[in-house]
Amino acid sequence: MTPAPRLRLGELSVNFAGLLGQALGASGYAPQALLESFGLTPQRLAEPGARLSIPRYMRLGHAAIGLAGEPALGLRMGELCRLPVAGLAGVAAAQAPTLGEAARTLLRFEPLYASNYRGHSHLAEDAEGAWLWFYSIAPYNRFNRFVVDSLLSGWLHQLGALVGAPLVAEQLLIEFPAPGYAPAYAPLCQQPVRFEAPGNGVRLSKQQMALPNPAHCPGTWQQLLQLCETELEQLTRGRRLSERVVALLGPMLSGGREPDLESLAARLKMPSWTLRRKLAEEGVGFRELLNDTRRDLALAYIRDTELAFGEIAYLLGFASAEAFARAFKRWSGETPGCVRKARR
Numbered sequence: 001m002t003p004a005p006r007l008r009l010g011e012l013s014v015n016f017a018g019l020l021g022q023a024l025g026a027s028g029y030a031p032q033a034l035l036e037s038f039g040l041t042p043q044r045l046a047e048p049g050a051r052l053s054i055p056r057y058m059r060l061g062h063a064a065i066g067l068a069g070e071p072a073l074g075l076r077m078g079e080l081c082r083l084p085v086a087g088l089a090g091v092a093a094a095q096a097p098t099l100g101e102a103a104r105t106l107l108r109f110e111p112l113y114a115s116n117y118r119g120h121s122h123l124a125e126d127a128e129g130a131w132l133w134f135y136s137i138a139p140y141n142r143f144n145r146f147v148v149d150s151l152l153s154g155w156l157h158q159l160g161a162l163v164g165a166p167l168v169a170e171q172l173l174i175e176f177p178a179p180g181y182a183p184a185y186a187p188l189c190q191q192p193v194r195f196e197a198p199g200n201g202v203r204l205s206k207q208q209m210a211l212p213n214p215a216h217c218p219g220t221w222q223q224l225l226q227l228c229e230t231e232l233e234q235l236t237r238g239r240r241l242s243e244r245v246v247a248l249l250g251p252m253l254s255g256g257r258e259p260d261l262e263s264l265a266a267r268l269k270m271p272s273w274t275l276r277r278k279l280a281e282e283g284v285g286f287r288e289l290l291n292d293t294r295r296d297l298a299l300a301y302i303r304d305t306e307l308a309f310g311e312i313a314y315l316l317g318f319a320s321a322e323a324f325a326r327a328f329k330r331w332s333g334e335t336p337g338c339v340r341k342a343r344r
Contacts, residue, residue: 009053009054009055009116009117009300009301009304010053010054010114010115010116010117010118011051011052011053011114011115012051012052012054012057012113012114012115013049013050013051013085013086013087013113013114014040014044014045014047014050014051014052015045015084015085015086015087015113016052016057016085016114017035017038017040017045017052017060018040018045018085019080019081019085019150020060020061020064020077020150021034021035021040022077022080023064023073023076023077023080024064024068024073026076026080027068027070027073027076028068029067029068031064034060034063034064034067035060038056038059038060038063040052040060053304054116055300055304056304057147058143058144058147058305059143059304061073061074061146061147062143062146065142065146071180071181072149072179072181072184074145074146074147074148074149074150074153075149075150075153075181075184075185077146077149077150077153077154078149078150078151078152078153078154078155078156078157079153079157080157081150081153081154081157081158082157082158082161083102083106083158083161085154085158086106086112086113086158087112087113088109088112088113088224088227088231089106089108089110089112089113089228090106090113090158091224092105092109092224092225092227092228093105093106093158093162094162094213094215095213095216095217095220095221095224096162096213096216096221097212097213097216097218097221098209098210098211098213099159099162099163099167099204099208099209099213100125100130100204100210102158102159102162102213103130103132103155103204103209104123105225105228106155106158107121107123107132109231109232111232111235112228112231112232112235116135116137117247117250117251117297118135118136118137118250118251119135119136119250119251120135121133121134121135121151125209128206129170129203129204129205129206129208129209130203130209131201131202131203131204132155132201132202132204133199133200133201134151134152134199134201135200135251136175136199136200138175139314139315140176140177141306143305143306145176145179148174148175148176148200151200152174152188152200152201152202153188155202156169156188159204162213162215163212163214164214165211167204168188168190169188169189169190169202169203169204170190170191170203170204170205170208171189171190171191171194171201171202172185172188172189172193172194172201172202172203173193173197173198173199173201173202173203174193174194174195174196174197174200175196175197175198175199175200176196177195178193178195178196240282241275241278241279241282242279242282242284242289244268245264245268245275245279245286245289246289246292246293248264248267248268249289249293250293250297252264252267252317253293253294253297253315253316253317254314254316254317257317258290258317258318259290259317261275261276261286264286291327294316294327294331295328295331295332297315297316298312298316298324298328298331298336299332299339301315302336302339302340302343303339303340303343309321309325309336309337312324312336313325324336
């Protein structure tokens with residue numbers, strides 16, 4: 001039988017860890033010792049294509065905030081963020097003809113510098129402008145708020161640097177409740193930030209999206225786009241259907257709702273019986289993939305985060321913490337509490 005693809009919470013370029021180090025330095029703290037305690041030596045940070053797991057990145061950010069005593073360190077990261085932090089995608093965006101094209105490039109090629117089982121960022125345009133949306137990473141805690149802060153602030157500062165002028169959002173939506181440092185968001189938006197919003201997003205006007213990039217070079221822009229397309233194709237080339245299913249299952253898990261074969265088939269734009277048959281040809285079934293996905297994510301959450309078991313149950317689509325505990329014991333032969341205790 002074909003083994004089910006393994007699933008991690010996600011990973012991102014070590015460039016973002018380097019940016020965190022810069023933010024620490026700007027706050028008056030030497031970052032080297034902290035970075036190296038996470039295995040992020042200068043050699044590692046300079047390694048082409050090097051990645052860092054998202055749970056490890058969150059622990060690094062939490063440690064940095066504790067060291068600096070600055071809960072708004074994520075916003076400081078955003079202030080320092082420039083397009084090359086996003087690697088090849090960022091370099092390509094830096095040659096875009098307009099701010100809007102740069103935003104499209106940065107979000108379209110996000111898989112080249114970051115991936116998360118919870119989803120991906122996207123651009124939603126309309127006649128009056130556009131929303132840059134970052135997917136939900138709820139439930140929020142002291143380990144992950146800085147990720148949202150750094151990303152939304154980073155988008156504004158990256159794109160502002162592109163056009164050579166400060167960029168202030170028309171609206172700024174943040175999913176978690178207002179933190180104690182809420183006033184620090186004021187320079188990012190024309191109006192008060194809306195906390196406890198239905199998503200994490202930055203709203204830009206049509207006029208802002210049309211701002212020209214004075215450094216645009218048409219030939220270089222097209223060449224970089226081709227390189228990004230090639231890299232993206234290499235990431236997805238040869239993926240089995242079961243791997244595509246696992247990638248879709250992650251974002252569909254949450255809130256006590258269990259994905260079913262029919263809803264998954266609809267996302268893949270094929271009849272449910274065709275999906276069942278094609279998976280069988282690869283030696284796997286839908287239920288097996290669902291259980292394997294939940295098991296792998298559960299292990300990652302238990303080992304790599306401090307989330308309560310009730311929160312993990314919610315994220316994995318279980319109706320209750322008790323239902324999650326029973327399933328976990330069936331998968332692993334141990335209780336979630338025993339696994340977490342052993343890790344500690």
